[in-house]
Amino acid sequence: MPDVGGAALGAVFGELLQAVVVASVKAWMFKSLLKQLNSTLESVTPIVKEIEKLNRDLDRPRHETDKFIRKLEQGEQLVRKCSTIRLNCFKRIFYAYKLQKLDTSIASFFQVDMVAQHSRDTKETLVKVNEMHSIFKRPDGKENASGFKPFKIIGACSVPDPPQIVPGLDVQLEELKMDLLKKGMQVVVVSAPGGSGKTTLVKKLCKDDKVKGKFQNNIFFVTVSKTPNVKVIVQKIFKHKDCEVPELLTDEDAFNELGRLLNQIQSEPILLVLDDVWSGSESMVQNLKFQLPDYKILVTSRFVFPQFGPGHNLKPLNEEDSMTLFNHSAMLPDGTLYIPDQNLAYQVLCEVCSYKHAHMYLSSIVRACKGSPLALTVVGRSLCGQPEEVWQIRVKEWTQDATIFYSNTDLLVPLQSSLDALDNKIKECYMDLGSFPEDQRIPVTALIDMWMELYKLVEGRYAIANLNDLSNRNLVNLVVTRNTASHNGCYNDHFVMQHDLLRDLIIHQNMLEPIEKRKRLFIEISGNNFPEWWLEQTLHPVNARLLSISTDETFSSSWYDIKAPLVEVVVLTIQTKKYTLPNFMEMMDKMNVLIVTNNGFFLAELSNLQILGSLSNLKRIRLERVSIPSFDMTTIQMKNLLKISLVLCNVGEVFRNSTFHVSDAFPNLKEMDIDYCNDLDELPDGVCDIVSLNKLSITNCHKLTQLPEGIGKLVNLEALRLASCAELEALPDTIGNLSNLNFLDISECPSIKELPKQIGELCSLKTLSMRGCSSCELPASIMNLKKLEVVRCDEETAFNWEQFEALLTNLKVEEVKEDPDLNWLHN
Known part of the structure; x- marks a missing residue:
C-alpha cells in the first residue's frame, strides 16, 4: 500500500486507502467495486503527494481541499460499513451504489476541481511572467503593436491521455x-x-x-x-x-x-x-x-x-475485464447501470445483480463482443439507457450468424450490427465519413457543407444533430478545441475523430456494391497508380453522388478522365506542394460542393482554379492549407455560390490582384469564412459590394489591421465575426448601417481600444461577444441597443458593462472562461 503521509489531506487519503485494502478481504460481495476504488486511489496517490508538497512550498490555503478531505473521511466510514454487510440484498444494492458514487466523486475532483485550480495557477504564473516581461522588455521594440507575441503551438508529438477505464492491461x-x-x-x-x-x-x-x-x-x-x-x-x-x-x-x-x-x-x-x-x-x-x-x-x-x-x-479481454469495460461504457451519467428485466424494470447495479434476464443480456452481449475493447465500448454506449426490447433485439442479432468483416476475425460483428441499427438518414451521413483519411480530424464545417447539399438540409443545426447522434452511439468522437463562448452557428473549432476500425467498416460496407452502382467512390492513389477500374470505365460511367480522392506526396497531378455525371460532392485530400484541380470536374454538371484539404506539412499551391467558373451549380467551396496564386479571374463568375471557406490559406496575393472583383465572381454569396489566413492584411473592398452576404467571419487573421469603410453597405449582414484578429485596431464608423446585424464577435481583439459611437445604431443586435477586450472603452450610445440580450466576455470586461447591465432591462452579461483542449494536436 502506498504511503501518502504528510499533512491533513495525505493522512486522510492514506487512511481511506488502508480501509479499502482491509475491506477488500472482508467484504467479498463488493470485491469488484472495492478493487476499482483501490485502483482509482492508487492512480492519484502521486498527485496527492505533489499537492501536499506544492501547497507547502507555495503556501496555498488549506481550505481549497477541505471539502475533499471531508469527502474522504465520509468515504472511509462508508468502506468500513461495507465490511459489516452480509446477506441483506437491499443494503447490498444501496452500499454498492454509494461505493460507485464515491469512486466517481474522487475521480471528478482530480478531473474537474484540480483542473480548475491548475488553470488559475497557470494564469497567476502568466501574470508574473508578464510583469517580468514589462521589466525586461526588449529595447528594439520588435513586438506587435498590441504587445502580443505570435501564438506558437508546441508539443506536436505529445502523448495523448489514455481512457479513464482500461481493464485487462x-x-x-x-x-x-x-x-x-x-x-x-x-x-x-x-x-x-x-x-x-x-x-x-x-x-x-x-x-x-x-x-x-x-x-x-x-x-x-x-x-x-x-x-x-x-x-x-x-x-x-x-x-x-x-x-x-x-x-x-x-x-x-x-x-x-x-x-x-x-x-x-x-x-x-x-x-x-x-x-x-x-x-x-x-x-x-x-x-x-x-x-x-x-x-x-x-x-x-x-x-x-x-x-x-x-x-x-495483445489478447482479447477475459470475461471479467470485458464486463468491467462494458459496464463502464453503458453506465448512465449518475453512475448506475440500467439492466432491463422483464418483471422488475428498474435501475440496479451490475455488481449485485443476480436476476435471470439481466445476467442473460450481459453474458450474451459480452460474448458477442469477443473481448474486443472497441466493440465493448461502442456496444455499451449504444445500449446505455435503452429499453428492454432494444436489448432483446440486439442480443438476438449478435448471437445469430452474421457476415464477418475479415475472414480471420469476428470482432466486427457487433460493430456491423451497430451500424445497421442506424436509421437510413443517419447511416447515410455516417457512411460519408469514409471520404476523409484515417487518423485525421474532420472539420465539422466540412461535414455541414457536405450534408446540407447532399441531403437538402435547411440549416446547419440538423447536421450537428446528426453528429451528436453518432457521437452518442460512440461511432465518432466530437472534439472541441476551444470551449469558449457559444458558437452561434460557428463550428470552426469543432472536429470529428473516427477510429480506424470504424472507418474500415465504412469502406468495407461501401465495397459490397459494384463500382458502377456505388453511391460513394473512395479512391486512394499512391504515386500515379490509378485503380484498374478507373482506367477501364470510359465506356461505363459511374453513378456515385460523392467522389473522394486522396493522393500522396508523390502524385504528379496527371489525371485520367472519369465519367461521373451524378457527382454532387467532391472531396480532394492532397499532400503535394503543387496540386492541379482535375479537368474532369468540368463535366460534373450536378456538382455543388468542393472540399480541398492539404495534409502535407507545407502549404500546397493550387492551380487550374479557373475550372470552377464552369461549374454552374457549385454552391459551397472549402479550401484548407492551400496557397491561391494570382491569376486572371475576370472570367470566373459563380452565380450560385452560397458559401466560401478559406482555412489556413495564403490569400493575400489573389485578394490584392486588381483584376479580381469579388462581387463579380460571387454575386450571390451568403457566407464567407476566412480563418487563420496569416497573410491577409486587408479585406478587398469588393467584398462590401456583395449585398447578399449575411454571414462574414474573419478569425485568427493576425495581420488584419482594419476593415474597409464600405462594410456598411452589407445591409443584409446578420452575423459578423472578427475573433482573435490581434492587430485589428478599430471597427469602421459605417458599421452603424448594418441594421440587420444580430451577432457581433470581437473576442481577443486587444488592439480595439474603443467601440465607435455608431455601435448604438445596430438596432437588431442581440448578442455581442467580446472576451479579452477589457481595455476597450464603451461609448454612451450603448444605451440605444434596446434589443441587446447577451454580452459574452471575461471577468475583466464584464466590469465595464456593470453600469449598462442595470439600465438595459433585457441584457444579461455572461462571463465565459476559455477552456482550450490541446489533446488533439498530436493528430
Whole structure:
C-alpha cells in the first residue's frame, strides 16, 4: 500500500486507502467495486503527494481541499460499513451504489476541481511572467503593436491521455515496460487486430512514472497510418523540440536530419512511439534505427513484424475485464447501470445483480463482443439507457450468424450490427465519413457543407444533430478545441475523430456494391497508380453522388478522365506542394460542393482554379492549407455560390490582384469564412459590394489591421465575426448601417481600444461577444441597443458593462472562461 503521509489531506487519503485494502478481504460481495476504488486511489496517490508538497512550498490555503478531505473521511466510514454487510440484498444494492458514487466523486475532483485550480495557477504564473516581461522588455521594440507575441503551438508529438477505464492491461503493461526499460532490444512491437487496445496500452505506458522518469521530455508520439509520410513525421519531431523545421525533399533527407537531431540529445534517453504502423512500412522503421546508447522505438501495429523480435501480442479481454469495460461504457451519467428485466424494470447495479434476464443480456452481449475493447465500448454506449426490447433485439442479432468483416476475425460483428441499427438518414451521413483519411480530424464545417447539399438540409443545426447522434452511439468522437463562448452557428473549432476500425467498416460496407452502382467512390492513389477500374470505365460511367480522392506526396497531378455525371460532392485530400484541380470536374454538371484539404506539412499551391467558373451549380467551396496564386479571374463568375471557406490559406496575393472583383465572381454569396489566413492584411473592398452576404467571419487573421469603410453597405449582414484578429485596431464608423446585424464577435481583439459611437445604431443586435477586450472603452450610445440580450466576455470586461447591465432591462452579461483542449494536436 502506498504511503501518502504528510499533512491533513495525505493522512486522510492514506487512511481511506488502508480501509479499502482491509475491506477488500472482508467484504467479498463488493470485491469488484472495492478493487476499482483501490485502483482509482492508487492512480492519484502521486498527485496527492505533489499537492501536499506544492501547497507547502507555495503556501496555498488549506481550505481549497477541505471539502475533499471531508469527502474522504465520509468515504472511509462508508468502506468500513461495507465490511459489516452480509446477506441483506437491499443494503447490498444501496452500499454498492454509494461505493460507485464515491469512486466517481474522487475521480471528478482530480478531473474537474484540480483542473480548475491548475488553470488559475497557470494564469497567476502568466501574470508574473508578464510583469517580468514589462521589466525586461526588449529595447528594439520588435513586438506587435498590441504587445502580443505570435501564438506558437508546441508539443506536436505529445502523448495523448489514455481512457479513464482500461481493464485487462495491467499484466501486458508490466511486461511491455520491462522490455522497454531493459537494455538490448531497440525496437519493441505491440501487435493485435484493430480495436484491441494497442494504442491505449502504449498511451498508458508512456504516462507510467518509471517510463516518464527515464525518458523525461524525449518521448515522441507519432501516428504513422497506412500511407506514412516520413517527412511530415520528422518535421513534427523538430517542431515538438521547438527546433527550426527543415524543408525536406526526400525521405532520405528526413532520416538524415532526424539522425542529426537525435545525436544532439543522445546524452538523454529517447523514446520514439510509432503508432499504427501498417505492413509494408518495415523499411521505414528500419531506417529510423540509429546507433545511439539509450534510444528505443515502440511500434503498434495490426500486423506482426518478426524481423524486430517476438513482440507483444495483445489478447482479447477475459470475461471479467470485458464486463468491467462494458459496464463502464453503458453506465448512465449518475453512475448506475440500467439492466432491463422483464418483471422488475428498474435501475440496479451490475455488481449485485443476480436476476435471470439481466445476467442473460450481459453474458450474451459480452460474448458477442469477443473481448474486443472497441466493440465493448461502442456496444455499451449504444445500449446505455435503452429499453428492454432494444436489448432483446440486439442480443438476438449478435448471437445469430452474421457476415464477418475479415475472414480471420469476428470482432466486427457487433460493430456491423451497430451500424445497421442506424436509421437510413443517419447511416447515410455516417457512411460519408469514409471520404476523409484515417487518423485525421474532420472539420465539422466540412461535414455541414457536405450534408446540407447532399441531403437538402435547411440549416446547419440538423447536421450537428446528426453528429451528436453518432457521437452518442460512440461511432465518432466530437472534439472541441476551444470551449469558449457559444458558437452561434460557428463550428470552426469543432472536429470529428473516427477510429480506424470504424472507418474500415465504412469502406468495407461501401465495397459490397459494384463500382458502377456505388453511391460513394473512395479512391486512394499512391504515386500515379490509378485503380484498374478507373482506367477501364470510359465506356461505363459511374453513378456515385460523392467522389473522394486522396493522393500522396508523390502524385504528379496527371489525371485520367472519369465519367461521373451524378457527382454532387467532391472531396480532394492532397499532400503535394503543387496540386492541379482535375479537368474532369468540368463535366460534373450536378456538382455543388468542393472540399480541398492539404495534409502535407507545407502549404500546397493550387492551380487550374479557373475550372470552377464552369461549374454552374457549385454552391459551397472549402479550401484548407492551400496557397491561391494570382491569376486572371475576370472570367470566373459563380452565380450560385452560397458559401466560401478559406482555412489556413495564403490569400493575400489573389485578394490584392486588381483584376479580381469579388462581387463579380460571387454575386450571390451568403457566407464567407476566412480563418487563420496569416497573410491577409486587408479585406478587398469588393467584398462590401456583395449585398447578399449575411454571414462574414474573419478569425485568427493576425495581420488584419482594419476593415474597409464600405462594410456598411452589407445591409443584409446578420452575423459578423472578427475573433482573435490581434492587430485589428478599430471597427469602421459605417458599421452603424448594418441594421440587420444580430451577432457581433470581437473576442481577443486587444488592439480595439474603443467601440465607435455608431455601435448604438445596430438596432437588431442581440448578442455581442467580446472576451479579452477589457481595455476597450464603451461609448454612451450603448444605451440605444434596446434589443441587446447577451454580452459574452471575461471577468475583466464584464466590469465595464456593470453600469449598462442595470439600465438595459433585457441584457444579461455572461462571463465565459476559455477552456482550450490541446489533446488533439498530436493528430
